[in-house]
Amino acid sequence: MRFKPMASFGAAVVAAFMVAAPAAAFQPDRPIEVMVHSGPGAGNDVFAREVIKVLTEIKAVPQNMQVVNKTGGGGLVAMSYLNEKKGETHLVAVFTSVWWVNPMIRKEGKVTMKDLTPIARLILEPAVMAVRSDSAYKTAKDFFEAAKKSPGKLKQSGGSISGRDNTTRALLQKAAGAEWQFISMKSGGERVAALLGGHVDMMIMEPSEALEQIRAGKVRVIATLMDKRIVSVPDVSTIREQGYDVPEVPQARGFVGPPGMPSEVRTYWEGVFSKMHKSKEWQAEVKKNHYVDGFLIGAPLNKFVDEYAVTMRGILQVAGVKIVR
Amino acid sequence: MEILTGLMQGFAVALEPMNLFWCFIGVFFGTVVGVLPGLGPSATVALLLPLTMQMNPTAGLIMLAGIYYGAKYGGSTTAILLNVPGESSSVVTCIDGFEMARRGRAGPALGMAAISSFVAGTFGVLLLMLVAPPVAEFALRFGPPEYFALMALGLSMVVLLAGRSMIKALLAMLVGLWLATIGIDLFTDGARYTFEQIELMDGVDFVVVAIGVFAIGEVLANLSVQTSGQMFPVPKGLRNLLPNWQDLKDSRFALVNGSIVGFFVGVLPGAGSTIASFVSYGLEKAVSRHPEKFGTGVVEGVAAPEAANNSETGGALVPLLTLGIPGSATTAILLAALILWGLRPGPLLIQDNPQMFWGLVASMYIGNVMLLILNLPLVPLFAQILRLPGYVLYPVILGISIVGVYSLDQRLFDIWLVGGFGLLGFLMRRLDYPSAPLILGLVLGDLMENAVRQSLMMSNGDISILYSRPLAATMLLLTAAILAGPLFRQVNNWRVKAMEQEA
Numbered sequence: 001m002r003f004k005p006m007a008s009f010g011a012a013v014v015a016a017f018m019v020a021a022p023a024a025a026f027q028p029d030r031p032i033e034v035m036v037h038s039g040p041g042a043g044n045d046v047f048a049r050e051v052i053k054v055l056t057e058i059k060a061v062p063q064n065m066q067v068v069n070k071t072g073g074g075g076l077v078a079m080s081y082l083n084e085k086k087g088e089t090h091l092v093a094v095f096t097s098v099w100w101v102n103p104m105i106r107k108e109g110k111v112t113m114k115d116l117t118p119i120a121r122l123i124l125e126p127a128v129m130a131v132r133s134d135s136a137y138k139t140a141k142d143f144f145e146a147a148k149k150s151p152g153k154l155k156q157s158g159g160s161i162s163g164r165d166n167t168t169r170a171l172l173q174k175a176a177g178a179e180w181q182f183i184s185m186k187s188g189g190e191r192v193a194a195l196l197g198g199h200v201d202m203m204i205m206e207p208s209e210a211l212e213q214i215r216a217g218k219v220r221v222i223a224t225l226m227d228k229r230i231v232s233v234p235d236v237s238t239i240r241e242q243g244y245d246v247p248e249v250p251q252a253r254g255f256v257g258p259p260g261m262p263s264e265v266r267t268y269w270e271g272v273f274s275k276m277h278k279s280k281e282w283q284a285e286v287k288k289n290h291y292v293d294g295f296l297i298g299a300p301l302n303k304f305v306d307e308y309a310v311t312m313r314g315i316l317q318v319a320g321v322k323i324v325r
Numbered sequence: 326m327e328i329l330t331g332l333m334q335g336f337a338v339a340l341e342p343m344n345l346f347w348c349f350i351g352v353f354f355g356t357v358v359g360v361l362p363g364l365g366p367s368a369t370v371a372l373l374l375p376l377t378m379q380m381n382p383t384a385g386l387i388m389l390a391g392i393y394y395g396a397k398y399g400g401s402t403t404a405i406l407l408n409v410p411g412e413s414s415s416v417v418t419c420i421d422g423f424e425m426a427r428r429g430r431a432g433p434a435l436g437m438a439a440i441s442s443f444v445a446g447t448f449g450v451l452l453l454m455l456v457a458p459p460v461a462e463f464a465l466r467f468g469p470p471e472y473f474a475l476m477a478l479g480l481s482m483v484v485l486l487a488g489r490s491m492i493k494a495l496l497a498m499l500v501g502l503w504l505a506t507i508g509i510d511l512f513t514d515g516a517r518y519t520f521e522q523i524e525l526m527d528g529v530d531f532v533v534v535a536i537g538v539f540a541i542g543e544v545l546a547n548l549s550v551q552t553s554g555q556m557f558p559v560p561k562g563l564r565n566l567l568p569n570w571q572d573l574k575d576s577r578f579a580l581v582n583g584s585i586v587g588f589f590v591g592v593l594p595g596a597g598s599t600i601a602s603f604v605s606y607g608l609e610k611a612v613s614r615h616p617e618k619f620g621t622g623v624v625e626g627v628a629a630p631e632a633a634n635n636s637e638t639g640g641a642l643v644p645l646l647t648l649g650i651p652g653s654a655t656t657a658i659l660l661a662a663l664i665l666w667g668l669r670p671g672p673l674l675i676q677d678n679p680q681m682f683w684g685l686v687a688s689m690y691i692g693n694v695m696l697l698i699l700n701l702p703l704v705p706l707f708a709q710i711l712r713l714p715g716y717v718l719y720p721v722i723l724g725i726s727i728v729g730v731y732s733l734d735q736r737l738f739d740i741w742l743v744g745g746f747g748l749l750g751f752l753m754r755r756l757d758y759p760s761a762p763l764i765l766g767l768v769l770g771d772l773m774e775n776a777v778r779q780s781l782m783m784s785n786g787d788i789s790i791l792y793s794r795p796l797a798a799t800m801l802l803l804t805a806a807i808l809a810g811p812l813f814r815q816v817n818n819w820r821v822k823a824m825e826q827e828a
Contacts, residue, residue: 040371041657046664053378053665066375072734073526074509080523105514108523152785161514183469183779184511189594189650189657196648199468199783212649212671288667321514 025264028090031064035093037078039071043206044094047253050289051122054281060272063090074160075102076109083111085258089265092119095256097164100312105162107324113305117261120273121254121301123286124294127168127225128233130205132198133217140172140223140242143202147178154180155200157191162321165204168225168249170319175244195219206251207232207290226250232290249315252294252308254301270297328454335683339691344384344684351388352692355395356699362403362411362536363729366396367654374662382666383681387688389662393655394446394638394689397598398696401438401631402703406431406710407722409540409729414598414634416535416764417606420486421619421626423543428622431708432566437624438631439700440568441580443693445632448584449591449639450689453646457675460640461647464592469779470790472595474800476773479600479765481804482607484811486761488620491811494762497753501766504529505774512778524738531599531767533730537743538760540726542750544719549751566705568624576628579609583632590633591640594652595776598637599768602630611807620759639689646682648672 034052036045045067052065070078075098082093095113103109129140137143147154158165166182173179183200185191188209195203196218204225211232213219223239224230226248239246255273257266276282277295286293296304316323338344358369370389377385400412405422418438425434452460467475480498487494507518508528519525568576583605590601609629610619619626642659644650649671651657663670668678675682713721730743753760777791784790792798 039654039657040367040374041651041654041659041661046661049374049661049665052375067371069371071527073523076523076526106516108516108519108521108526155783160509160511181782181785183782184775185779186511186775187594187651187657189644189652192650193465193594193644193648194468196650197465197468212669212673215669216672218672289664 026089026262026268028061028063028268030090031066032061033068033091034065035068035070035078035082035091037070037075037094037096037098039069040067044096044253045069047123048094050285051255051276054276054279054285055272057281058276058279060275073102073106073108074098076106076111079103079109079111079116082256082258083115086260087262088258089262092255092257092269094253096253097251097308097312098162099256100309101162101316104309104313104316104323104325105321113256113309115259117257117259117266118301118305119255119257119261119266119269119297121252121294121296121304122273122277123253123291124250125206125208125253126230126248126250126290126292127164127204128207128210128221128230128236129172129202129223129225129239130195130210130213130219130221131202132195133220135201135220137202137222138220139237140176140239140244143222144172144176144178144244147176147180151179152181154202155183156180156202156204157183157185157194157200158204159186159188159191160184161319162316164249164251167315167319167321168204168246171246171249171315172239172244174318175239175246211290226292230290230292231287247311249311250292250294252304254294254296273297331679331683332454332687334680335685335687338383338680338684339387339687344387344688345691347380347384347388348391348688348692349695351391352395352398352696352699355392355397356399356696358392359396359399359411360402361399361729361732362409362540362725363532363732365412365532365654366393367658368732369396370655370658370662374658374665377662378665382663382668382678383684385662385666386659386681386685387692389659390642390685390689391692393659394635394692395696397446397635397638398439398442398700400634401442401627402435402707403725405434405438405627406707407540407718407725408543409722409726410532410535412598412634413532413535414602414637415630416539416599417602417630417761418627419539420606420761421622421624424620424622425624425627426711430622430624431711432704433568433572433624434622434627435704435707436567436701437572437576437627439697439704440573441576441583441628441632442635442700443697444580445584445587445636446638446693446696447690449588449636450686450693451639452588452636453639453642453689454686457643457647460589460592461643464594464644465648466796467593467595468794469776469783470794470797471800472593473773473776473780473791474797474804475590475593475596475600476769476776478800478804478807479604479607479769480773481807482603483762483765484808485607485610485616485619486759486765488759489757493756493758497758497760498762498766501763501768502770504534504763504767505770511775522738524736528771529742529767530733530739531764532733533739533743534746534767535764536726536730537746538750538753538763540722541743541747542754542760544722545747545751546754547715548719549755566708567701572624575624578612579605579625579628580632582608582612583629584636587633587636588640591637591652592643594644594650595772597653598634598641600772601633601637603765603768605629605633607807611810645670646674649674 103112194200221236400415401418403409403411404415404418408423410416422434586605587601645656651660
């Protein structure tokens with residue numbers, strides 16, 4: 001019993017040291033691994049490489065950064081790999097919404113975002129409803145009305161049923177009181193090809209996917225699925241403006257570290273991403289890729305991690321995806 | 326005329342010393358990773374992608390594309406010499422290529438692989454240059470029902486891959502189809518046959534199965550029978566190490582067939598070079614005057630699949646460059662590269678960057694010539710590998726197989742898996758089951774299942790969607806014709822026998 005005050009005094013000293021010398025305490029002294037849960041060329045992979053490009057340009061990190069693709073299990077391999085690297089200081093990973101969804105829908109997914117060390121949320125990626133440019137649907141309303149007239153006849157191409165395009169479809173169907181088919185396709189290329197070829201009627205895309213097709217006159221956006229209009233298609237009204245009460249489901253992307261990342265290391269990475277966020281190089285990338293800036297660190301980020309889990313769980317339930325935990 | 330001026334411009338770009346240098350680096354690395362099993366073009370392109378960030382996009386694209394088509398050249402080397410497919414697309418090359426090596430014709434097989442790669446690779450670029458936009462539009466007409474018909478056509482090739490027993494070939498194919506179902510189901514997100522193993526959630530990698538069944542199975546089968554000294558005869562003299570006039574004459578149709586099939590299958594975003602090589606091999610056998618000799622080491626059996634998988638590269642670049650849609654793992658990374666360089670891949674890419682497009686096209690003509698010059702002299706050198714005695718060669722095959730499989734995902738699990746498939750391959754050889762139908766089932770199973778389920782979802786369960794669309798119907802008719810072939814021959818045999826008995 002007599003030692004207890006001593007112990008807490010010791011802890012206080014340690015804590016004081018950590019507060020006293022935060023940023024200077026950690027500097028990377030070997031190359032940094034940036035882990036991505038998808039293969040080279042996928043959206044997250046491009047995102048990671050873009051971040052590395054900017055960090056190199058603005059010289060924010062004194063060491064080389066390299067992308068490591070840990071694919072498999074739709075992100076589970078990457079999450080369990082990160083979980084095993086407890087205390088590793090030269091490793092960060094890109095998170096997306098599947099990092100929340102996977103543990104909820106897969107028995108094998110035992111690691112959650114709460115086990116890891118979220119560092120920074122960087123962007124939100126909005127979604128838009130797109131149709132072929134010669135289609136009769138000019139607004140989301142046109143599409144919903146047509147779907148109501150012939151239930152189950154219209155088709156949407158997309159990925160897996162736990163993916164954002166299907167969960168969003170569930171929300172839209174509920175709000176519009178209409179029903180249409182969701183055709184899962186393996187690769188993004190197949191989904192766009194199916195839309196362009198007229199095999200499906202609609203696709204929920206990310207603006208970066210859609211904009212070149214719009215510019216070439218192949219695709220038309222009939223609604224944006226965000227609360228505010230997005231800069232890249234300013235003339236297109238939001239789904240709420242068109243009178244449907246659909247919550248926005250943005251894809252969040254940012255960086256997360258292994259469990260138990262020392263606080264001075266977390267502070268270091270927060271500093272790096274803050275510096276990047278302020279740079280004009282990063283803002284140019286955000287604009288070029290039609291992302292929405294969603295920078296968040298520290299306590300607000302922790303809050304987001306909890307809230308996003310609740311949101312995703314609710315959406316999955318609406319979409320009828322089986323939840324295991 | 327427009328094409329001519331474009332091409333002139335392109336050559337001006339491609340012949341700049343630095344671009345020539347990057348083109349050479351690309352095709353050289355491509356050949357090397359092509360020869361090494363496991364490590365494929367997509368991994369290599371990804372690995373070298375950061376290097377190109379400081380280069381100008383045209384030079385970068387020239388180099389990365391060089392890796393892509395260069396790897397297709399190298400893939401046949403280990404397939405022919407060691408029965409180890411270097412790339413997924415060279416599985417079909419193993420069938421006749423390795424038999425040729427066994428009969429002392431490794432040189433002509435390797436030489437023919439290089440020549441058909443060159444001819445078809447150049448043909449693919451030619452079509453890319455001449456007909457890319459209309460062909461891309463045509464490819465968009467392929468929806469799920471058309472893909473289903475294409476896969477059915479591919480699967481019907483089993484009757485052509487069957488050896489002595491059709492029943493055994495069908496059984497092997499069914500095992501392949503079953504293996505294809507392992508993993509997360511795309512439509513329900515449910516796991517099938519994964520036993521809660523994360524490693525199995527993405528299914529069984531096709532390369533692991535191919536290396537196990539072909540390479541390790543072969544080694545085990547050879548070890549189980551007493552052999553001594555040198556494995557295969559290697560003829561002396563350069564003349565016997567390169568294809569002769571007769572080989573070229575025998576392969577002329579295979580070159581045409583492979584080039585055309587490869588290009589058009591390549592254009593389709595939902596198919597790939599492995600399917601292209603299977604289909605062209607099947608077609609070659611179907612129209613051959615001596616189909617019974619296929620699988621015993623005929624030169625057309627090497628020329629057709631090698632032509633197809635090289636022409637496929639030109640085809641695969643079509644949707645990428647004209648529509649911004651990637652059709653394969655490697656083109657997906659090329660798409661990422663274009664984005665990272667600040668270009669905007671999409672339908673307007675060529676219009677916005679004519680210099681880059683024409684520079685790439687011209688560099689691919691040059692790169693194919695470089696590859697031929699690089700690969701042909703290597704033939705006699707590589708053929709000497711077969712002089713090695715078994716006690717040296719077998720451990721080497723096992724070693725490169727294991728390293729190759731491990732390099733896929735750096736997982737120990739895959740090494741156990743490849744060992745298991747090696748045993749399966751050994752048993753299949755012992756019991757005289759052909760291995761190619763198993764690979765065929767595995768490659769097509771997943772795609773075919775997806776296509777049929779997508780089609781039925783599109784039609785709300787009405788099965789007529791599969792055969793009522795003209796393109797799909799045509800392919801299904803072709804499938805029926807191929808399936809009826811052996812039956813027809815069988816009936817004919819009976820008729821002849823009956824007539825003989827009467828007489």
